Amino acid sequence: MNFRNTTRAWGALSKTLHWLIVLLIITQWLIARHADDLPNGLAKLQTLAWHKSIGITVLMFAILRLVWRWANPVPSLDGLAKPWERMLASLSHVLLYALIFAMPLTGWMMSSARNFPVSWFKLFQLPDLVAPSDQTFHQMHDLHHLLFKVLMVVALLHVLGAAKHHIVDRNDVLKRMLPFVK
Amino acid sequence: MTNYFSALVLTALIGGTACADDKSPATAKPVAKPAAAPAAAPASPAPASSAPAAGAVAHYVQATGSSLGFTFEQVGAQSNGAFKQFATTLDYDEKNLAASKLSVKVQIGSLDTQDKDRDSTLASADLFDVQKYATATYTAASLVKGANGVEAVGKLTIRNVTKDLRVPLTIKAAGAGLELSGTVTIKRLDYGVGQGEWKSTESVGDAVKLTYKVMLTKAAS
Numbered sequence: 107m108n109f110r111n112t113t114r115a116w117g118a119l120s121k122t123l124h125w126l127i128v129l130l131i132i133t134q135w136l137i138a139r140h141a142d143d144l145p146n147g148l149a150k151l152q153t154l155a156w157h158k159s160i161g162i163t164v165l166m167f168a169i170l171r172l173v174w175r176w177a178n179p180v181p182s183l184d185g186l187a188k189p190w191e192r193m194l195a196s197l198s199h200v201l202l203y204a205l206i207f208a209m210p211l212t213g214w215m216m217s218s219a220r221n222f223p224v225s226w227f228k229l230f231q232l233p234d235l236v237a238p239s240d241q242t243f244h245q246m247h248d249l250h251h252l253l254f255k256v257l258m259v260v261a262l263l264h265v266l267g268a269a270k271h272h273i274v275d276r277n278d279v280l281k282r283m284l285p286f287v288k
Numbered sequence: 289m290t291n292y293f294s295a296l297v298l299t300a301l302i303g304g305t306a307c308a309d310d311k312s313p314a315t316a317k318p319v320a321k322p323a324a325a326p327a328a329a330p331a332s333p334a335p336a337s338s339a340p341a342a343g344a345v346a347h348y349v350q351a352t353g354s355s356l357g358f359t360f361e362q363v364g365a366q367s368n369g370a371f372k373q374f375a376t377t378l379d380y381d382e383k384n385l386a387a388s389k390l391s392v393k394v395q396i397g398s399l400d401t402q403d404k405d406r407d408s409t410l411a412s413a414d415l416f417d418v419q420k421y422a423t424a425t426y427t428a429a430s431l432v433k434g435a436n437g438v439e440a441v442g443k444l445t446i447r448n449v450t451k452d453l454r455v456p457l458t459i460k461a462a463g464a465g466l467e468l469s470g471t472v473t474i475k476r477l478d479y480g481v482g483q484g485e486w487k488s489t490e491s492v493g494d495a496v497k498l499t500y501k502v503m504l505t506k507a508a509s
Contacts, residue, residue: 146406146408146409147409148485148491149485151362151363155364155491220402220403221368221401221402221403222362222365222367222403222406224365225363225364225365226364227364228363228364229364231364231366238402238403
């Protein structure tokens with residue numbers, strides 16, 4: 107497997123970033139659910155600190171992915187998808203890229219608005235994005251949750267599209283993003 | 289008319305002597321006072337020894353524009369808050385630091401970290417326990433020359449636990465009064481601020497940095 111993408115195959119870095127972000131988003135969802143059940147206290151503080159650190163990690167990977175996408179060819183869908191499928195795929199890809207930026211950024215703003223500055227795994231502290239404000243916090247909180255629902259819907263569409271290629275069209279669109287597959 | 293005139297003369301005279309009185313201790317003290325004070329203090333009764341100081345030590349009280357902030361580490365991030373209500377008094381004579389006094393009384397319930405949940409956690413029994421200990425106090429019976437400016441030599445009481453604490457002060461003239469500012473770092477666990485799970489310093493640091501800027505105006509003592 108190549109490290110870089112080609113016009114026909116995803117390279118190792120693209121695949122790794124794709125699946126790492128999938129795993130981190132699932133982890134984020136589990137941590138957030140756990141934090142919601144905790145009373146205010148040390149455990150909640152620590153749990154949310156993990157959520158924030160992992161969220162910032164997703165943001166870092168998102169930046170890396172976008173840069174890598176610009177610096178690499180994107181495997182083509184020529185002959186593999188109908189025009190309406192390609193349109194739907196492009197739309198969902200744009201949305202997914204936007205969401206892996208918007209989720210961490212709205213979370214970061216939630217923290218800033220609540221005067222809980224974000225540290226990345228206790229290694230360094232991030233600057234505050236907005237001034238402390240109850241109103242901003244509630245807006246960002248609602249947006250963060252709304253965007254997660256949008257993410258679930260778009261991710262489902264993305265998975266269904268990949269499944270359709272694999273099961274109905276019997277082509278390599280899914281297989282070429284799978285890890286450990288050439 | 290003569291009455292009016294004599295009153296003017298009298299006022300001028302008193303004013304003149306008052307001015308002279310104000311100046312003479314200021315210029316004379318560095319030489320005279322250190323020699324006289326140790327000898328006078330044990331011998332003469334308290335009212336007599338405090339009488340000469342009363343003219344030179346000015347009494348100041350807190351004015352608007354004062355702030356008392358605190359910074360602490362919370363899961364790797366420096367976080368901050370402030371006490372919105374506190375009262376400071378300062379008896380100050382820059383030529384006689386030993387006779388200068390500082391007193392600060394902080395209403396713990398006025399703490400504000402811009403998050404209501406965190407504020408109520410800080411006020412709870414395991415941390416400040418505001419129900420039992422509504423105030424924290426700092427009292428210094430004297431000031432000394434410090435590395436950078438002046439230091440108050442006093443005692444800080446939080447949660448009814450009292451510890452010696454030297455507080456560095458930068459004192460400068462501000463309008464008709466003084467501005468007193470500086471920072472000092474204390475350890476919250478020294479004062480029992482952190483019981484139960486909050487005794488751990490893994491996620492909430494022991495060190496708390498206090499940052500203060502107090503505007504003071506002259507008041508009658």
